[in-house]
Amino acid sequence: MKKIAIILSGCGYKDGSETTEVISTLISVSRMGAEYQCFAPQIEFTATDHSTSEPGEARNTFAESARLCRGQIQPLEDLHSEEFDALILPGGFGAALHLCDWAAKGARATVLPAIEKTIQEFNQQDKPIGAMCIAPVLLAKVLGSKEITVTIGNDKETTQEIEKTGAIHEECKVDDFVTDRAHKIVTSPAYMYDEALPHLVAKGIDGLVKEVVEMA
Numbered sequence: 001m002k003k004i005a006i007i008l009s010g011c012g013y014k015d016g017s018e019t020t021e022v023i024s025t026l027i028s029v030s031r032m033g034a035e036y037q038c039f040a041p042q043i044e045f046t047a048t049d050h051s052t053s054e055p056g057e058a059r060n061t062f063a064e065s066a067r068l069c070r071g072q073i074q075p076l077e078d079l080h081s082e083e084f085d086a087l088i089l090p091g092g093f094g095a096a097l098h099l100c101d102w103a104a105k106g107a108r109a110t111v112l113p114a115i116e117k118t119i120q121e122f123n124q125q126d127k128p129i130g131a132m133c134i135a136p137v138l139l140a141k142v143l144g145s146k147e148i149t150v151t152i153g154n155d156k157e158t159t160q161e162i163e164k165t166g167a168i169h170e171e172c173k174v175d176d177f178v179t180d181r182a183h184k185i186v187t188s189p190a191y192m193y194d195e196a197l198p199h200l201v202a203k204g205i206d207g208l209v210k211e212v213v214e215m216a
Helices: 019-031 061-069 102-108 113-124 136-146 156-164 198-215
Strands: 003-007 035-040 044-048 055-060 073-075 086-089 129-132 178-180 185-188
Touching: 003 019, 003 113, 019 035, 019 061, 019 198, 035 061, 055 061, 061 073, 086 113, 086 198, 102 136, 102 156, 113 129, 113 136, 129 136, 129 198, 136 156, 136 185, 185 198
Parallel strands: 003 035, 003 086, 035 073, 086 129, 129 185
Antiparallel strands: 044 055, 178 185
16 A cells, blocks of 8 residues: 655645645545655644734644644654655645745755754655645755656746746646656645635646556
8 A cells, every 4th residue: 555645834825834735645545545644844833813914822833733634633843755655735725834935035045954864865756746735845955956747736936936946837727636657746726726626726736646556
């Protein structure tokens, strides 16, 4: 049975992992007959009240991420690429806030060392990587010099920043995905289309997961 590592960044689209994207990913991986293990870093941050968009209380990315996978989560430092067949990175603004600082710096961002190491290892071991929503910027930042192809949909500003890394951007509809077969990278826009309907987001993610599992 294939094993998929999934990296989360909290719980909630404004300051963590996007909940619909994560649950859609877990359902799709299970439907494909694969196993998954979720991981997250330990980062303290000020949460955003999702009902008001105002700053809330202090929280932790690891504890928040555990909400999304019924507590079945391990620290990011325990993720060893040789134990898995593929890697998937759901989106949500936490990917651009906690896993890197793309939200503030765009293409000049610095990626969390453990995330950069993990992406590099899966790529070097010729194992597929899937990313959705804003998370493909992590792949662009780490692997852009290899001229990988990714998508975040059709957001022009983010596309311009992605292309500054050396990565190639391809426009894509919310319910679809883009595959870079040469580098075994699969990406889908998901909620980069902010007003997207949930079933269309889930359809794109399901295609991404199917492609990743079949490549693994």
